[in-house]
Amino acid sequence: MKKIAVVEDNPDNRLLVRAILEHDFVVAEYETGTAALEGFGVERPDLVLLDISLPGMDGVEVLKRIRADATLASVPVIALTAHAMATDREQFLSAGFDEYVAKPITSEVELLGKIERLIER
Amino acid sequence: MNANTWFDEHALPRLERMVGVQVLGEVLDLYFENAPKRVAAVRAGLGSEDLEAAALALHDLKSSAGMLGVSGLQQLAEEMERLARQNDADGLRARVEPLEAAVARADSLLRDARVRRGV
Numbered sequence: 001m002k003k004i005a006v007v008e009d010n011p012d013n014r015l016l017v018r019a020i021l022e023h024d025f026v027v028a029e030y031e032t033g034t035a036a037l038e039g040f041g042v043e044r045p046d047l048v049l050l051d052i053s054l055p056g057m058d059g060v061e062v063l064k065r066i067r068a069d070a071t072l073a074s075v076p077v078i079a080l081t082a083h084a085m086a087t088d089r090e091q092f093l094s095a096g097f098d099e100y101v102a103k104p105i106t107s108e109v110e111l112l113g114k115i116e117r118l119i120e121r
Numbered sequence: 122m123n124a125n126t127w128f129d130e131h132a133l134p135r136l137e138r139m140v141g142v143q144v145l146g147e148v149l150d151l152y153f154e155n156a157p158k159r160v161a162a163v164r165a166g167l168g169s170e171d172l173e174a175a176a177l178a179l180h181d182l183k184s185s186a187g188m189l190g191v192s193g194l195q196q197l198a199e200e201m202e203r204l205a206r207q208n209d210a211d212g213l214r215a216r217v218e219p220l221e222a223a224v225a226r227a228d229s230l231l232r233d234a235r236v237r238r239g240v
Binding site for chain 2: 009010013019104105107
C-alpha cells in the first residue's frame with residue numbers, strides 16, 4: 001500500500017484523517033513539521049497531508065524544505081487548512097502545494113479523490 | 122446566532138457516516154479531554170504574554186469545534202485567534218469568560234447529542 005504522511009498537531013483531526021485513510025493506505029502521523037521532516041528521512045512518504053498552522057515550523061516552511069530536498073521534492077503535498085476563503089486554493093497552489101483541502105473535512109470522497117489523483121499521476 | 126446555527130445537528134451524523142460510530146466516539150472523547158486544556162492554554166498565554174501560544178490553542182479549538190458542528194464556539198475561537206495574532210491582549214482577555222461559557226454550552230450540546238445518537 002502507498003504511504004501517506006499526515007502532519008497535523010490537532011489530535012482529533014489526525015484521528016479523523018487516519019480513520020478515513022487507513023483502509024486504503026499506510027498512514028504515518030506527525031505532530032510537528034520538525035518531526036515530519038525527520039521521519040521523511042527514514043521513510044519517504046508517497047504523499048503528504050500538511051496542516052498549515054503548526055506549532056514551531058509552519059506548513060509553508062515544511063513545504064519549502066520538502067521541495068529543497070532532492071529525495072522528497074517530487075512528493076505530492078496537500079495543504080490542510082482551516083482557512084476557507086475562495087481565493088485560498090490559488091494561493092496555496094502558487095505557494096507550491098499540489099492540492100488544497102479545507103477543514104473541517106466534510107467529505108471523505110473529496111479527500112480520497114484528491115489523494116488518488118495525485119498519487120496515481 | 123440562534124440555537125440552530127450555533128450548533129449544527131447534522132455534523133455528528135455526517136462524521137458517523139464518514140468514520141463510523143467508534144471513531145466518532147473517540148473524536149468526542151478527545152474533544153472533551155482537550156477543550157478545557159485549550160482554554161487553560163489561552164489563559165496561560167495571556168498570563169505569560171505569550172499570545173502565539175494562545176493563538177495556537179484557539180486555532181485547535183476552532184478546528185475541533187468546526188469539525189463537530191459547534192459553529193458558535195468555532196466563530197468565537199476564530200475571532201480570538203485573530204486578536205491573539207494581532208497581539209491584542211485586552212481584546213483577548215475580554216473574551217475569555219465568553220469563551221469558557223461557549224465551551225460549557227458546547228460540552229452540554231455535544232453530550233446530549235452523543236446520548237441521542239448512542240455514541
